[in-house]
Amino acid sequence: MRREITVTAPVNIAVIKYWGKRDVKLNLPTNSSLSVTLSQDEMCSKTTVSVDKSYTKDTLVLNGEENEINGRLVNVLNVMRESTTESEIKDLHVRIESTNNFPTAAGLASSASGFAALVYGLGKIFVPSYTNSQLSTIARQGSGSACRSLFGGFVAWNKGEKLDGSDSSAVEIAPQSHWDDLDALICVVSANKKAVASTAGMQRTVETSPYLQHRADNVVPKRMDDIIDAIKSKDFDKFADITMMDSNSFHASCLDTHPPIFYLTDVSRAIINVVHALNNAMGRHVAAYTFDAGPNAVLYVQRKDKELVLSIINSLFGPCEGVECNSLDNILRRYNIDADL
Numbered sequence: 001m002r003r004e005i006t007v008t009a010p011v012n013i014a015v016i017k018y019w020g021k022r023d024v025k026l027n028l029p030t031n032s033s034l035s036v037t038l039s040q041d042e043m044c045s046k047t048t049v050s051v052d053k054s055y056t057k058d059t060l061v062l063n064g065e066e067n068e069i070n071g072r073l074v075n076v077l078n079v080m081r082e083s084t085t086e087s088e089i090k091d092l093h094v095r096i097e098s099t100n101n102f103p104t105a106a107g108l109a110s111s112a113s114g115f116a117a118l119v120y121g122l123g124k125i126f127v128p129s130y131t132n133s134q135l136s137t138i139a140r141q142g143s144g145s146a147c148r149s150l151f152g153g154f155v156a157w158n159k160g161e162k163l164d165g166s167d168s169s170a171v172e173i174a175p176q177s178h179w180d181d182l183d184a185l186i187c188v189v190s191a192n193k194k195a196v197a198s199t200a201g202m203q204r205t206v207e208t209s210p211y212l213q214h215r216a217d218n219v220v221p222k223r224m225d226d227i228i229d230a231i232k233s234k235d236f237d238k239f240a241d242i243t244m245m246d247s248n249s250f251h252a253s254c255l256d257t258h259p260p261i262f263y264l265t266d267v268s269r270a271i272i273n274v275v276h277a278l279n280n281a282m283g284r285h286v287a288a289y290t291f292d293a294g295p296n297a298v299l300y301v302q303r304k305d306k307e308l309v310l311s312i313i314n315s316l317f318g319p320c321e322g323v324e325c326n327s328l329d330n331i332l333r334r335y336n337i338d339a340d341l
């Protein structure tokens with residue numbers, strides 16, 4: 001008995017950030033979040049999942065190296081094994097081989113695409129009838145942001161209300177084709193592993209930051225409604241403002257953590273200043289920045305402004321060793337910005 005499948009899953013970059021868990025075991029978030037799924041052309045996780053009667057243990061090989069199977073992966077495997085109706089598969093061991101074509105754990109959403117690919121692959125083997133929405137609740141238990149990578153385009157992760165987490169799943173707000181001249185420029189400030197991993201960082205924030213609860217109760221709910229409106233009406237000015245404000249709100253909660261967590265560097269802050277100066281000079285929004293748990297910037301731009309923004313970033317932070325993605329979906333331009341500022 002053997003089954004094998006190879007899948008790829010995309011990265012997503014949140015514009016309303018998930019930060020904080022109300023239930024660590026089920027990985028339920030403190031607040032809802034919303035992201036844009038990037039094209040898989042340049043950034044994706046590719047995962048081969050197999051089950052075979054000859055396997056004597058579960059194995060995980062990440063970027064060519066055998067890794068320990070941690071608790072979250074065990075949880076995901078357990079859910080799959082408990083849900084399958086095929087008794088001959090239930091007790092088989094799995095082998096998972098996964099590679100990323102971008103820096104792992106550098107605040108570039110590697111756990112999102114990694115767990116999304118894994119859960120999708122496991123789902124096809126153990127419970128082929130699962131919908132993407134059901135798979136998203138399982139991916140969430142691997143890594144919260146992974147639940148959003150089960151869908152393309154603009155994706156909301158509703159925090160849900162139920163104690164068992166069954167309504168804490170992702171939903172597509174609009175397909176990528178709805179706003180296909182929106183591009184993402186990835187500016188790699190540093191490809192090093194992040195100093196404080198997201199899971200540990202957000203727990204520290206939950207335990208020590210008074211601002212986080214205010215953000216969850218009073219800031220994010222309205223922003224979710226407003227950014228969904230902005231996406232539906234393709235209002236870039238509104239989309240950009242909310243995106244930048246929410247990135248800053250998330251990093252403010254990191255600063256409000258005790259001891260504080262610093263993900264942004266001087267180069268990140270210089271990018272923030274450049275974007276505001278540029279938007280100001282143009283009298284409209286030409287770019288919106290957002291930063292995850294690391295110093296790397298993602299700039300959302302409309303395609304008509306892409307060359308302008310690229311040339312400014314190049315001239316200030318170059319030389320650019322980037323490659324430009326020719327896909328029509330999303331753009332990725334990767335920089336190695338080590339500029340001294």
Ligand code: DP6
Nearest residue numbers: 014017018143144145198199292293
């Ligand atoms: C800053 O999804 O990596 O990128 O659920 O603990 O695995 P875990 O956290 P993870 O956190 C992502 C945090 C973020 C914001 C976001 O993607 O919404």
